[in-house]
Amino acid sequence: MIKFSKAVSSLRTSEIRDLMSLATRPDIISFAGGMPGNELFPVEEINRIYNSLPLDIKQTAFQYGPTPGYPPLLEALKEHLRKKGLPVDKNFLMITTGSLQAINILGKVFVDPGDLVVTENPCFIGAISALKSYQAELKGIDLNQDGIDVEKLKNFLQKNKSIPPKFIYLTLNFHNPAGTLYTQERKKELVPILQENDLLLIEDDAYGDLYFDEEAEKRVVPMKALYENELTICYTGSFSKILGPGFRLGWMLVPEEIYKKAELVKQSVDACSPNFTQVLACEFVQSGQIYDYISRMRKIYKRRKDSMADAIRKYFPEEITWNEPRGGFYIWLKLPPQIDIISVLKKTIEQGAVFVVGKTFDPAGLDNSHFRLSYSHTAEDKIERGIQIIGDVLKEELKKK
Numbered sequence: 001m002i003k004f005s006k007a008v009s010s011l012r013t014s015e016i017r018d019l020m021s022l023a024t025r026p027d028i029i030s031f032a033g034g035m036p037g038n039e040l041f042p043v044e045e046i047n048r049i050y051n052s053l054p055l056d057i058k059q060t061a062f063q064y065g066p067t068p069g070y071p072p073l074l075e076a077l078k079e080h081l082r083k084k085g086l087p088v089d090k091n092f093l094m095i096t097t098g099s100l101q102a103i104n105i106l107g108k109v110f111v112d113p114g115d116l117v118v119t120e121n122p123c124f125i126g127a128i129s130a131l132k133s134y135q136a137e138l139k140g141i142d143l144n145q146d147g148i149d150v151e152k153l154k155n156f157l158q159k160n161k162s163i164p165p166k167f168i169y170l171t172l173n174f175h176n177p178a179g180t181l182y183t184q185e186r187k188k189e190l191v192p193i194l195q196e197n198d199l200l201l202i203e204d205d206a207y208g209d210l211y212f213d214e215e216a217e218k219r220v221v222p223m224k225a226l227y228e229n230e231l232t233i234c235y236t237g238s239f240s241k242i243l244g245p246g247f248r249l250g251w252m253l254v255p256e257e258i259y260k261k262a263e264l265v266k267q268s269v270d271a272c273s274p275n276f277t278q279v280l281a282c283e284f285v286q287s288g289q290i291y292d293y294i295s296r297m298r299k300i301y302k303r304r305k306d307s308m309a310d311a312i313r314k315y316f317p318e319e320i321t322w323n324e325p326r327g328g329f330y331i332w333l334k335l336p337p338q339i340d341i342i343s344v345l346k347k348t349i350e351q352g353a354v355f356v357v358g359k360t361f362d363p364a365g366l367d368n369s370h371f372r373l374s375y376s377h378t379a380e381d382k383i384e385r386g387i388q389i390i391g392d393v394l395k396e397e398l399k400k401k
């Protein structure tokens with residue numbers, strides 16, 4: 001008999017994943033994936049960058065690199081992070097293979113089997129899987145419009161004084177899947193709670209650059225920039241949404257003590273992140289092309305969000321509630337209790353549109369009352385049609401009840 005580890009045995013494929021595999025027909029309008037549209041990638045810019053590299057740098061690109069990252073990229077990225085007010089000089093920066101690897105490494109650094117970790121509910125599915133792979137016990141605390149529900153968080157921590165969580169994992173800017181942008185007040189309220197409970201924060205900022213308006217721009221300041229002296233914060237970020245997920249490049253900015261452990265873990269995982277894409281990303285950042293690109297992307301994603309929001313207002317029954325995001329990739333919607341979202345999903349797939357059900361993002365795997373729509377990789381002309389399909393199915397389901 002094949003004897004798998006306990007950690008791997010606890011990872012399950014879901015009925016939803018099986019359903020999603022049906023949704024690969026080329027004509028299907030997908031609001032499922034949390035990725036940029038293929039047509040948005042800076043292919044020409046990267047082509048030019050590669051062609052203009054001197055031979056020795058091209059050769060470096062093919063080679064293994066240092067575990068913490070390609071040194072010129074680390075320097076360029078520090079400048080980028082400094083602009084966000086992040087304390088780059090007091091901390092250590094490491095390039096990772098996507099920011100999911102940063103979360104995974106931090107999971108390995110901190111979690112022993114059975115350790116408690118607090119997340120938001122809902123929570124990014126990649127983080128749920130990464131943390132569960134180290135056998136963390138996840139406790140999801142509800143999100144409301146301003147961020148994590150601090151009363152619920154306080155109550156939970158109070159009740160669990162004897163078994164304190166190892167850390168709390170939060171996505172403060174344009175949450176995946178909830179779209180939430182934390183208010184400054186909510187961030188401030190968190191400080192004494194985390195201090196009193198000696199709780200380390202893993203701050204995931206995969207979407208902070210993708211704000212749609214000036215007010216949102218003011219609010220995306222990371223907690224790591226605001227509260228470096230008050231809290232211990234491991235900050236993670238990614239090139240996936242501002243260059244391309246295929247580069248598989250992310251980063252962590254962490255205190256030295258944590259960095260040293262993380263470096264040992266990274267050595268054992270993949271020795272180094274792809275040097276090839278690091279060399280290209282380095283030029284993209286250093287030359288400032290990344291800023292023109294991000295500013296173009298903000299406008300495109302805002303237009304896609306506007307199209308989706310207009311279509312939802314037009315085609316969805318009023319009983320479906322949701323908040324309009326101010327950046328990022330996602331709209332998170334709440335269903336009335338009588339609707340079975342799995343049955344809605346089956347029907348919309350038959351009719352040519354697909355989305356992700358809320359259960360996927362619930363650390364306890366129970367939620368049946370939400371779903372996520374992603375507007376980031378669907379062109380505007382298709383968004384309205386896809387939303388109409390889902391809206392019609394929702395209306396039919398409501399009529400039946």
Ligand SMILES: Cc1ncc(COP(=O)(O)O)c(C=O)c1O
Nearest residue numbers: 098099100124176206238240250
């Ligand atoms: C909140 C959040 N964090 C991290 C990631 C991981 O991104 P990557 O590993 O591609 O950097 C994602 C990807 O969807 C995400 O939504």
